[in-house]
Amino acid sequence: MGSRLQRELKTSKPFASLEHEAFLNVLRTASALQEALHVLFKPYGISQAQYNVLRILRGAAPGGLPCKEIAERMVTRVPDVTRLLDRLEARNLVQRERDTVDRRVVLARVTQEGIKLIDLLDEPVRQIHFQQLSHLGPENLKQLIGLLEEVREAPEPSASSCPD
Secondary structure (H helix, E strand, O other), X not given: OOOHHHHHHOOOOOOOOHHXXXXXXXXXXXXXXXXXXXXXXXXXXXXXXXXXXHHHHHHHOOOOEEHHHHHHHOOOOOOOHHHHHHHHHHOOOEEEEEOOOOOOOEEEEEOHHHHHHHHHHHHHHHHHHHHHHXXXXXXXXXXXHHHXXXXXXXXXXXXXXXXX
Protein backbone atom coordinates (compact mmCIF):
# COMPACT_ATOMS: atom_id res chain seq x y z
CA MET A 1 0.00 0.00 0.00
CA GLY A 2 2.82 2.44 0.80
CA SER A 3 2.99 5.73 2.63
CA ARG A 4 0.88 8.78 1.89
CA LEU A 5 3.88 10.41 0.19
CA GLN A 6 4.32 7.35 -2.05
CA ARG A 7 0.67 7.69 -3.09
CA GLU A 8 1.03 11.45 -3.70
CA LEU A 9 4.14 10.88 -5.81
CA LYS A 10 2.51 7.86 -7.47
CA THR A 11 5.37 5.53 -6.77
CA SER A 12 5.20 1.99 -5.46
CA LYS A 13 8.94 1.73 -4.89
CA PRO A 14 9.82 2.17 -1.19
CA PHE A 15 12.06 5.04 -0.19
CA ALA A 16 15.74 4.31 0.34
CA SER A 17 15.46 5.20 4.05
CA LEU A 18 13.26 6.92 6.61
CA GLU A 19 15.58 9.92 6.34
CA HIS A 20 14.95 10.07 2.58
CA GLU A 21 11.18 9.86 3.08
CA ALA A 22 11.29 12.54 5.80
CA PHE A 23 13.39 14.81 3.57
CA LEU A 24 10.97 14.44 0.66
CA ASN A 25 8.03 15.08 2.99
CA VAL A 26 9.62 18.35 4.15
CA LEU A 27 10.18 19.45 0.54
CA ARG A 28 6.65 18.45 -0.52
CA THR A 29 5.15 20.28 2.46
CA ALA A 30 7.24 23.41 1.88
CA SER A 31 6.13 23.45 -1.74
CA ALA A 32 2.46 23.16 -0.75
CA LEU A 33 2.78 25.94 1.84
CA GLN A 34 4.62 28.26 -0.56
CA GLU A 35 2.10 27.82 -3.38
CA ALA A 36 -0.58 29.81 -1.53
CA LEU A 37 1.86 32.70 -1.05
CA HIS A 38 2.87 32.55 -4.72
CA VAL A 39 -0.80 32.92 -5.69
CA LEU A 40 -1.25 35.82 -3.24
CA PHE A 41 1.84 37.74 -4.42
CA LYS A 42 1.36 37.21 -8.17
CA PRO A 43 -1.17 40.06 -8.73
CA TYR A 44 1.24 42.43 -6.94
CA GLY A 45 4.12 41.40 -9.18
CA ILE A 46 6.43 40.30 -6.38
CA SER A 47 8.07 37.02 -5.48
CA GLN A 48 8.36 35.45 -2.05
CA ALA A 49 12.01 36.49 -1.94
CA GLN A 50 11.09 40.11 -2.74
CA TYR A 51 8.39 40.03 -0.06
CA ASN A 52 11.00 38.75 2.39
CA VAL A 53 13.39 41.60 1.49
CA LEU A 54 10.64 44.19 1.95
CA ARG A 55 9.79 42.78 5.40
CA ILE A 56 13.46 42.75 6.38
CA LEU A 57 13.90 46.36 5.30
CA ARG A 58 10.67 47.47 6.98
CA GLY A 59 12.01 45.99 10.23
CA ALA A 60 15.35 47.77 9.75
CA ALA A 61 13.81 51.16 8.92
CA PRO A 62 14.81 53.93 8.90
CA GLY A 63 18.51 53.03 8.89
CA GLY A 64 18.40 50.48 6.10
CA LEU A 65 20.76 47.56 5.64
CA PRO A 66 23.70 46.62 3.43
CA CYS A 67 23.14 43.88 0.87
CA LYS A 68 25.21 41.33 2.80
CA GLU A 69 23.10 41.71 5.93
CA ILE A 70 19.88 41.41 3.95
CA ALA A 71 21.21 38.15 2.48
CA GLU A 72 22.02 36.83 5.97
CA ARG A 73 18.48 37.57 7.19
CA MET A 74 16.65 35.94 4.27
CA VAL A 75 14.41 32.98 5.16
CA THR A 76 15.30 31.26 1.89
CA ARG A 77 18.78 31.95 0.57
CA VAL A 78 18.95 33.52 -2.88
CA PRO A 79 22.11 33.64 -4.99
CA ASP A 80 21.86 37.28 -6.08
CA VAL A 81 20.38 39.74 -3.59
CA THR A 82 21.76 42.65 -5.65
CA ARG A 83 19.59 41.68 -8.63
CA LEU A 84 16.60 41.26 -6.29
CA LEU A 85 17.19 44.78 -4.99
CA ASP A 86 17.56 46.06 -8.57
CA ARG A 87 14.06 44.81 -9.40
CA LEU A 88 12.57 46.26 -6.21
CA GLU A 89 14.32 49.59 -6.83
CA ALA A 90 13.00 49.70 -10.43
CA ARG A 91 9.48 49.50 -8.96
CA ASN A 92 10.25 52.21 -6.38
CA LEU A 93 9.76 49.76 -3.50
CA VAL A 94 13.32 50.21 -2.20
CA GLN A 95 16.02 52.83 -2.60
CA ARG A 96 19.77 52.49 -2.24
CA GLU A 97 22.41 55.01 -1.28
CA ARG A 98 25.99 55.06 -0.09
CA ASP A 99 26.55 55.09 3.65
CA THR A 100 27.69 58.50 4.90
CA VAL A 101 30.31 56.99 7.22
CA ASP A 102 31.74 54.26 4.97
CA ARG A 103 31.29 55.14 1.29
CA ARG A 104 32.06 51.53 0.29
CA VAL A 105 28.79 50.37 1.87
CA VAL A 106 25.50 50.73 -0.02
CA LEU A 107 22.43 50.76 2.21
CA ALA A 108 19.01 49.63 1.02
CA ARG A 109 15.89 51.17 2.53
CA VAL A 110 12.22 50.42 1.96
CA THR A 111 10.30 53.32 0.38
CA GLN A 112 6.85 54.56 1.42
CA GLU A 113 5.45 52.68 -1.57
CA GLY A 114 7.19 49.51 -0.35
CA ILE A 115 5.82 49.99 3.15
CA LYS A 116 2.29 50.43 1.76
CA LEU A 117 2.60 47.19 -0.19
CA ILE A 118 3.97 45.16 2.71
CA ASP A 119 1.36 46.62 5.10
CA LEU A 120 -1.36 45.65 2.61
CA LEU A 121 -0.06 42.06 2.49
CA ASP A 122 0.39 41.57 6.26
CA GLU A 123 -3.15 40.41 6.99
CA PRO A 124 -3.63 38.14 3.94
CA VAL A 125 -0.30 36.43 4.72
CA ARG A 126 -1.34 35.98 8.37
CA GLN A 127 -4.64 34.46 7.22
CA ILE A 128 -2.87 32.04 4.87
CA HIS A 129 -0.58 30.87 7.68
CA PHE A 130 -3.61 30.44 9.96
CA GLN A 131 -5.52 28.44 7.32
CA GLN A 132 -2.54 26.23 6.59
CA LEU A 133 -1.38 25.46 10.13
CA SER A 134 -3.93 26.31 12.83
CA HIS A 135 -5.59 22.88 12.58
CA LEU A 136 -2.47 21.43 14.22
CA GLY A 137 -3.16 23.27 17.48
CA PRO A 138 -0.65 25.06 19.70
CA GLU A 139 1.04 22.00 21.18
CA ASN A 140 1.61 20.29 17.83
CA LEU A 141 2.83 23.56 16.32
CA LYS A 142 5.36 23.95 19.15
CA GLN A 143 6.49 20.35 18.62
CA LEU A 144 6.79 20.91 14.85
CA ILE A 145 8.83 24.07 15.40
CA GLY A 146 11.12 22.21 17.79
CA LEU A 147 11.63 19.32 15.38
CA LEU A 148 12.38 21.63 12.46
CA GLU A 149 14.87 23.58 14.58
CA GLU A 150 16.57 20.30 15.51
CA VAL A 151 16.86 19.40 11.83
CA ARG A 152 18.58 22.72 11.10
CA GLU A 153 20.99 22.19 14.02
CA ALA A 154 22.31 18.92 12.55
CA PRO A 155 25.94 19.01 11.47
CA GLU A 156 26.57 19.67 7.78
CA PRO A 157 26.78 16.39 5.88
CA SER A 158 30.09 15.37 4.42
CA ALA A 159 30.84 12.78 1.78
CA SER A 160 32.47 10.55 4.39
CA SER A 161 29.41 10.61 6.68
CA CYS A 162 27.10 8.99 4.11
CA PRO A 163 26.24 5.35 4.84
CA ASP A 164 27.56 2.78 2.36
